[in-house]
């Protein structure tokens with residue numbers, strides 16, 4: 744039987760167990776419900792050992808995500824006034840309530856929105872992107888204050904306010 748790979752465990756309220764391998768470092772990150780005993784978590788890791796090893800081999804070839812620190816702070820300093828300006832312009836145009844907003848180090852997304860809390864988050868990595876792409880993310884997240892998902896209502900809002908949003912999105916994700 745293979746050994747249990749080294750791992751970091753976070754307990755959180757969830758169904759059972761989730762494993763991921765951090766890009767860049769290859770660290771094995773495990774989230775598990777407080778109800779799942781460690782021996783079951785470790786049995787699961789042993790079961791997934793081949794998959795974990797493959798992920799780790801892949802992980803080191805990818806750059807690590809930006810960590811919180813001086814670099815992220817510098818990006819925030821660039822991004823803050825731009826976001827403030829774009830939000831001041833677009834909130835009245837779109838007729839959405841004034842959201843609370845933050846810049847965060849985000850691993851996989853450019854932005855996120857919590858409609859109920861009226862809170863919008865933007866990735867600090869946007870500081871490295873041209874203004875028109877940042878504008879697309881701003882309009883996208885503000886549209887989520889009206890439409891929580893990406894259904895037809897959301898698409899209609901994007902088409903009305905930013906007719907070339909599809910090409911901006913494609914450019915952003917390239």
Ligand SMILES: [Zn+2]
Pocket residue numbers: 883887893
């Ligand atoms: Zn979205």
